[in-house]
Amino acid sequence: MKKAVLTYHAHEKxxxxxxxxxxxxxxxxxxDLVVTTGxxxxxxxxxxxxxxxxxxxxxxxxxxxxxGHIVTVLPIDYHENKxxxxxxxxxxxxxxxxxxxxxxxxxxxxxxxxxxxxRIKKIQSRxxxxxxxxLEDDVKGIIDKxxxxxxxxxxxxxxxxxxxxxxxxxxxxxxxxxxxxxxxKINSNISIKRLSVQLGKKGEETLLSLESLKxx
Numbered sequence: 588m589k590k591a592v593l594t595y596h597a598h599e600k601x602x603x604x605x606x607x608x609x610x611x612x613x614x615x616x617x618x619d620l621v622v623t624t625g626x627x628x629x630x631x632x633x634x635x636x637x638x639x640x641x642x643x644x645x646x647x648x649x650x651x652x653x654x655g656h657i658v659t660v661l662p663i664d665y666h667e668n669k670x671x672x673x674x675x676x677x678x679x680x681x682x683x684x685x686x687x688x689x690x691x692x693x694x695x696x697x698x699x700x701x702x703x704x705x706r707i708k709k710i711q712s713r714x715x716x717x718x719x720x721x722l723e724d725d726v727k728g729i730i731d732k733x734x735x736x737x738x739x740x741x742x743x744x745x746x747x748x749x750x751x752x753x754x755x756x757x758x759x760x761x762x763x764x765x766x767x768x769x770x771x772k773i774n775s776n777i778s779i780k781r782l783s784v785q786l787g788k789k790g791e792e793t794l795l796s797l798e799s800l801k802x803x
Contacts (some may be wrong), residue, residue, distance in 0.1 A: 588653030591616040597648075604660055606641035614659070616648060620688050622681045624673060632658060634670065636677050638685040645678040714787040715739050716750055718760060718778040720767065730777065736763040737779040744784050747793055751800065761801075 591613040593601075601609045615621065621635035624739075638645050647666045649658040663673050667752045715737040722731040738756050750756055764779065783792045783799075 589653070591650065591657055592655045593656045594656050594658060598657055600660045600723070604662060605637055605639055606647065612637070612648065616650060618688070620681075620684045621648070622677045622684070624677050625671065628653070629662070634666070637680040638672055638678075639793070640685060640689065645681050647673060664738040701800070714745075714790075716747075716756075717785050717788070717790075718763075719729070719783045719785075720764070723775050723780055724777060732783070733767065735767060736760060740786065747784060747786075750784075751795075756799065759764075764797075783795075 593613065598609055601607075601612055605612065615633065615637050618649065621637045623633050623635050626633040631651050632649050633652050634707060635648045635650060637647050637648060645663055647661045647663065650656065661669065663678070666673055716739075717737050718735040719732050720735050721729050722733060724730055731774055736759060738759065740750075740751065768779065780797055782795045782797065784795060786791045
């Protein structure tokens, strides 16, 4: 079967009768999510029942099997008046096909999202928050930047705000700062008043004042 091709008439009827876009109907026909109930032998036109989830009912697409052209789209009662009656069994089958397709699609999307999250977690599990301090002299000139400590991002959310609310991290940071300050006492005019925090070695730096952390 050729891929579905919209005719001008079919496009008009889809706009008039269906809540789904014309492209979606083409996908339904190309994916064979239909129940073929018969055809007009001489014209190569097949009558295909499909279920529209948004309309919550079945319709019939008449399609030329040679060219793929969608000739028209008919409601079930219209089809009975113009051609033949569509059985309840055919409608149930079409509905089941669509439901299974949507369920499979939902499961595939859920799997893609799960795998994406796992990939992100795997990358982030190797990243630590890295804290640096700026050394300032007594006129607030920056002399150097030194490493203070690192902290594993246990939440795997790369959330700096949550990190700064973590009492365990703040206690660790305070301890490491105290150690660095003890070493720096040999030069009493050097102080630490500002920090920078980044995730991993190449993450964007965020500047923080010790005063804002309230651990001075």
